[in-house]
Amino acid sequence: MRIKRSSWSIPYLVFLIIFVVLPLVLIAIYAFQDGQGHFTLANITRFFSDSDSLGTFALSLEVAIENTAICILLGYPAAWILANKNLNRSAVTIVLFILPMWINALMRTLATAELFNMLGITLGKGTLLYGMVYDYLPFMIYPIYNTLNKMDKSYAEAAEDLGATPFQVFTKVTVPLSMPGVTSGILMVFMPTVSTFAISEFLTNNKIKLFGTIIQENINSSMWNYGAALAFIMLIIIGISTLFQGEDESTAERGIV
């Protein structure tokens, strides 16, 4: 008997159902139940009436936006230098930028925390941002580098031919044409930082609580329903932000690694 080609996808489908769809459904169910399993909206309303939770949420967004902005400011020039054949002649530098990604993020974060302790730097928002940028910068550099590297050189030459100085070529052609890379860089940095908790735990000694932290704390202390509701709200918000940035999906794809 011939096996249909589409049958090969069945194992993946099963995997996806068990490990992606089912957990999501469970989160949704738990979010709308009280401890006894009755339907309720209380978990959701509790979040919106709890100033602590709202504050944490606002702080998380703020940190995520700051982290993303710093990553763009540092990552764009880095990517541009890497993609510029005159400035960067070897592939080694690119590997060096990606190398940190080979080491577990948790280990790097712990090591960074130890470093700060040793240097006597007080842990706080500064160290938190430092850790986040350190962890997520490669995710910003790589998609931007990719679009810049693949960009047809003739665009820059055409602009120069039409009278643009190298700086004008950069602002009027290179930057606009590399926006798809920046967009996917933002997606890859912003979304995970909203939900991170490990970095804030280790690099601020839990002084600063992020949204990810309170979800983790609720679940750890068996507050399944409220934890699920918070996770659910976060999913919705991330989903909305994806829609926002992914409106031009065809161009965004070009930037993804």
Next chain:
Amino acid sequence: MNKDDIIINIEHLCKAFGEKVVLDDINLYIKNGEFVTLLGPSGCGKTTLLRIIGGFTSPDSGRVTLDGKDLSGMPPYERPLNTVFQRYALFPHLDVYDNIAFGLKLAKVPQKEIDARVRKVLKMVSMSDYEDRNVDSLSGGQQQRVAIARALVNQPRVLLLDEPLSALDHKMRQDMQIELKEMHSKLGITFIYVTHDQEEALTLSDTVVVMNEGKIQQIGTPADIYNEPVNSFVADFIGESNIFNGTMIEDRKVSFIGHEFECVDEGFGENNPVDVVIRPEDVYIMAHTEGAQFTGVVRTCTFKGVHYEMFVDTDCGYELMIQDYNAFEVGSTVGLLIRPSDIQVMRKERTCNTLDGEVVDANHISILDAEFECPVPEGFSAGDAIRVEVPFDQVDLLDHLEEGVTGGNVHFILYKGDHYHLQILTDCGEYLYVDTQDIWDKEDLVGVAIAPSAFKLTKRNED
């Protein structure tokens, strides 16, 4: 010629990419308002020359002047030139209007004037209704028009065009050729056009510059280039041609394909070897043989639309391509005649291979970075610098690289009526010229062997 008429002057321009020499001492002047085409096969250096004029590549030596002013070191954005790029390079993030207005906005031209100039140039390329269109939604031909408009709107002194029509299909290419020609005569600015398409070059240009291997082969009007090619490369590259080895017996008398012909060429000396070019449409073909200079048998006859193309085997065993409005039956004997003015005689660039090397021992010499067997005559000793001459027909080409003493690939093929004249680029980077009856294709890898008796050695002074 009036010196003021010259807009661009190119002097002793040289450029090499690594080991490969791309431009070798190029000298060329371009007159104001002229339509000049740089024509040659891929890799001949024509695009590099255009890029140097545009300022995108800097030459190793030599200079380009515009209106007598040296352009060396001047970046592209300061040059009063604009380029139409091969693949258009329209900015995908801007619409048609903004693409065209790009240069004007940078030059801080007032918005009202930008509007007027963009509209005018759009009208000129018949794209008036496309202002707001996204460039990705345009066809190849439309993108081409926008690219031309984007360059012309800046009113450049010289427009550079880098194979602008190569991405279009045949019919559209012909239409665009006519439009370009009209634009050129209407605007009166200088066009420098790069192409590998000889038909395009002949159709468009006032002056054609034929290039090969980084050197200018010939500069002239399309008619000059076609009717009086200076060497077998130009003759073969421009149009269809029959190229034969011949001997100039005396002034106005040349012998080739086994017969003697009257011709109009002088000054080639007596009994000197020459190349002879006969265009296929210049051979008179008749069903009767009286009054003919020589005869032949029609081997094939193909209808080509306007004319018939026939291959005729001549009485002395040469193959001749003939184009005529009348068809002649395959297998029939025909009379053939060539008028003196239709015979184009060209000096031979070389009559044998001349290679530099040295003596290894009594039985071996080293040339082309390889050791060849050769009985070294008296008077030569090991280590002597020598110059070696090898006749074209004494070089053997072998199917397998390993079988040869050295190897190479077929770089250029010329059919000479009864044999092929090949240019072989050997592994060491030198050229070897070979006459052979065997059929090879361009880029074929071959082994090279030379019979020990073929070498003629002379001493060479080391300096």
